[in-house]
Structure formats: structure tokens, C-alpha cells
Amino acid sequence: MAAKKPFKARKTRERAPAPTKKIGPPLIPNHALEVEYRKELYQLVLEAVLPMRALREGYAEDRLTVSSMALLKKKAFTLAAKFVRKSNAYSRNRMWTVIEELGKELTVGVAELSATLRNQVVANVDLITGLAAESQEKLTKLFQENGPDQAKTYADLQEYVGNRAKLIATDQNAKIFTSLNTERMVGSGLKTFEWDHSSAGKVPRPCHVKRDGHTFSLEGGPSELRWPDGSDANSAFGGKRGDEGKPGWAINCRCRMRPSVSLDD
Numbered sequence: 001m002a003a004k005k006p007f008k009a010r011k012t013r014e015r016a017p018a019p020t021k022k023i024g025p026p027l028i029p030n031h032a033l034e035v036e037y038r039k040e041l042y043q044l045v046l047e048a049v050l051p052m053r054a055l056r057e058g059y060a061e062d063r064l065t066v067s068s069m070a071l072l073k074k075k076a077f078t079l080a081a082k083f084v085r086k087s088n089a090y091s092r093n094r095m096w097t098v099i100e101e102l103g104k105e106l107t108v109g110v111a112e113l114s115a116t117l118r119n120q121v122v123a124n125v126d127l128i129t130g131l132a133a134e135s136q137e138k139l140t141k142l143f144q145e146n147g148p149d150q151a152k153t154y155a156d157l158q159e160y161v162g163n164r165a166k167l168i169a170t171d172q173n174a175k176i177f178t179s180l181n182t183e184r185m186v187g188s189g190l191k192t193f194e195w196d197h198s199s200a201g202k203v204p205r206p207c208h209v210k211r212d213g214h215t216f217s218l219e220g221g222p223s224e225l226r227w228p229d230g231s232d233a234n235s236a237f238g239g240k241r242g243d244e245g246k247p248g249w250a251i252n253c254r255c256r257m258r259p260s261v262s263l264d265d
């Protein structure tokens with residue numbers, strides 16, 4: 001039966017199907033930026049919570065003093081502003097190439113993004129000062145637990161601050177990148193993206209794995225996910241709270257967006 005296929009069918013099969021859409025590359029956050037932010041964040045918090053006096057006396061207050069908190073806030077602002085500025089420059093460069101590749105023009109400038117950038121700086125200052133406050137409490141507990149063993153207290157505190165700094169840096173690097181890219185793409189006339197699941201995460205979210213290759217709308221904030229017709233997609237494939245948002249929004253999510261353009265547009 002297979003040998004008797006009509007000539008016409010064979011001919012259409014030989015021709016490549018006309019593409020209906022163009023898909024850009026996956027948008028991958030800048031790892032070097034994440035590492036830099038993590039290191040500086042770690043250093044800043046450690047210095048704030050462990051002054052030499054605490055080590056000498058083997059004792060720490062369970063809260064940072066008003067003046068050391070004020071100083072930390074200033075330094076945190078400088079650090080967060082630098083990180084957000086660099087993230088923004090990276091997003092702009094990346095979007096410049098990708099949007100052009102898809103046949104559109106990047107039309108969103110820094111002025112349009114200023115509110116978003118400001119909010120991200122503020123959010124990061126809060127995360128840094130929050131981490132310092134928690135680390136200070138942790139230090140008090142460590143002094144109590146470890147007694148005179150100050151080397152252990154110091155090592156334990158380093159580990160605690162290091163782990164938390166990594167979590168914050170990874171998460172913020174992905175979130176900021178997703179949110180700035182989304183604004184740039186929407187503002188430049190792009191409408192959809194394909195979900196790209198990266199297998200790099202240790203514990204992949206099942207619903208994120210299932211979303212791989214599906215097309216979603218760029219509409220809405222980074223914590224929203226919608227189908228191309230505008231209907232909600234955050235619960236798609238069994239998505240729960242904590243899985244929500246566009247790729248890179250959920251905590252530790254390493255999924256990516258691949259912007260796409262329908263050629264019928």
C-alpha cells in the first residue's frame with residue numbers, strides 16, 4: 001500500500017513547509033553578573049554583622065545598631081544600583097540583537113524603564129538589609145551554641161551568609177532579566193514567546209518541564225503567564241503557587257524565554 005502513494009502527495013512532501021513563525025534564541029541570564037553580585041553581597045553583609053569587636057569579645061547584639069544599619073543601607077543602595085544598572089545594560093544589548101533578528105526594532109529606552117529599575121533597586125536594598133538582620137540574629141545564636149569556639153562560629157556564619165547570598169543573587173539575576181526583557185519585547189511590538197525548559201536545575205518543576213516548547217503571551221507582568229489568546233496560563237499543566245510567572249520568575253527557575261514572531265502579523 002505504501003508503494004502506491006500518489007505522485008502529488010510525494011511532491012508536496014519534498015517541499016519544506018512554509019515557516020509560520022520565527023523563533024529567537026533562549027534568553028539566558030548573565031552568569032558573571034550573578035557571581036559578582038553574590039560575592040559583593042556576601043562581603044557587605046559579613047562585614048556588617050561581624051565587626052572585629054564581636055569576635056574579640058565573643059558576643060554580638062541580636063540586632064544591628066541604628067547607625068550600622070544606616071551605613072549598611074547606604075552601601076546596599078550603591079551595590080544594588082550597580083547590579084541593576086549592569087543587568088539593564090546586559091538586557092539592552094541582548095534585546096538589541098534578538099529583536100533585530102526577529103525583524104523588529106528595539107524601541108524601549110532607559111526612560112521608559114526607569115520605574116521598573118527603581119523598584120528593582122529598592123527591592124534589592126530590602127533583601128540585603130533583611131539578610132543582614134537575619135545574619136545578625138544567627139550570629140548571636142552561634143555564639144551561644146559554639147561557646148568559646150570562635151573559629152567554628154566564624155565558619156558557620158560564613159556558610160550561612162554565603163548560602164543566602166547565592167540564593168538572592170541567582171534569583172534576582174533571573175527575575176530582573178526576565179522583567180526587563182519582557183518590557184523591552186512588548187514595547188517593541190513582540191507578542192509571544194516559547195517556553196524553553198533548561199535541564200540545569202536540580203529539581204525541575206513538573207509543570208515547567210511540560211510547558212517546554214509551548215507558546216505563551218508576553219503580556220502582563222513577569223509574575224503573570226498567559227496563553228496567546230490572553231487567558232490565564234499560570235495553572236497550566238498543574239502549575240501551583242510558587243510555579244507561577246514567566247520563565248525565570250519562580251524561585252530558582254532556570255527556564256528561559258525564546259521570543260517568537262508570527263509571520264502572519
Ligand SMILES: [Zn+2]
Nearest residue numbers: 208253254255
Ligand atoms: Zn522553570
